[in-house]
Amino acid sequence: MTRSMTAFARQESQQGWGTLTWEVRSVNHRFLEPHLRIPEQLRELEGSLRETLRKRLSRGKVECMLRFVPEEQAQTLQVNEAFAKQLLAATEQMEQLMPVSQSLNPLDLLRWPGVLQDVQIDMDEVKREALKLFNKALDDLHAGREREGKELASLIEQRLDAISVVVADVRAKLPQILLNQRNMLKTRVTDLGVDLDPQRLEQEVVLLAQKADVDEEMDRLDTHVQEVRRILKQKEPVGRRLDFLMQELNREANTLSSKSIVTDTTQSAVELKVLIEQMREQIQNIE
Structure with a gap:
């Protein structure tokens, strides 16, 4: 399956402790070049994320950005009711021992160490969800690359x-080009009024035919075309192989141009080079 290196994916997960959002975008590059932007509290995930990228992608400049927004409710303070009740019970006992009643102010109670507690987010759960969501984003990225x-x-x-x-x-x-060239050569000799040995004339025709012989180049062009078609059907990354074949196709087109003896074959060589360059530009985006 031919895959492009250009794609974009976005995945979001809303949980009781907050929201995670992954954005992954990739463009063409000779090698795999990941760039990760992760919140500091999730920084230790970087190694696992890079390993996942290496396993799932082979080429491309890949930018991955993770956003983490904790829920406001998860950031509020919570009263340790059990501890507060124990503290109130202890206060009542102290009031019985004291000659003057000293009721405890609620604010004083809240200031007591241990009464108010920060609600802690389970970061292990956040990290697991972030890794799971990252794989979902890569699934979307793969689907976009394949399309x-x-x-x-x-x-x-x-x-x-x-x-x-x-x-x-x-x-x-x-064949018709060679025949026309032979007749043209005979006509020129006749026009010049030169008495040329027929055997010498045939030798010149043979040399001309050898110079214009491009059967080998035509065969290699056909072979390269078939190889490109075969590679396009493979499942693994094929971009580098296709890029190499574009060089070989271009080489044969240049040889065809250098052997050209008429305008028709020169134009054909130029047309081939244009088609090959168009393919090469597209192949630069293939993984």
């Missing part, structure tokens, strides 16, 4: 079809 990769593969297939048409056209025209 765009499918479109890229379709565009590449269209260019491959066009290359095959150009190659077939050159093959079909080449």
Whole structure:
């Protein structure tokens, strides 16, 4: 499955202790280059997050941002009722021993150490949820990469079809091109009024045919096209292989251009190079 390196994913989880939000975006890059932005209280997750990225992605510049918003209720103070009742009971006992009643002010009671308690968020639970949500975000990212990769593969297939048409056209025209060149050479000799040995003329025609022989280049172009089609169907990342094949296709197109003896084959070589460059630009985004 051809996958693009360009995608975006967002996942959010609301729990009793707060809200977690992951945003993951990726663009093309030669290697895997992760950038993580994590709240300080969840910083220790970074190692696990990077390991997950290495297992699930092979290429691309990936920016991952996590937001954590605790619930306001979870940040309020809570009265330790059991301790407060014990303190009140102890106060009543003290009042019986004291000659003058000294009622305890509620504010004084709240100031007593241990009466008010901070409600602590279970950060282990938050971390587990953050890792779980991160994998969901990566699932969405993968789905987006595959959708765009499918479109890229379709565009590449269209260019491959066009290359095959150009190659077939050159093959079909080449015999007639050589015949025309032979007749043109004879006409020039006749126009010049030169008495040229027929055997020498045939030697010149053979040399011309050898120079214009591009059967090998045509065969390699066909072979490379078939290999690109095969690689596009593979499941593992294929971007680097496809990029290498674009170089090989371009090499054959350049050779075809250098061997050209007529305008038709030169134009065909130029058309091939344009199609190959269009594919190369798309392949830069393939994982």
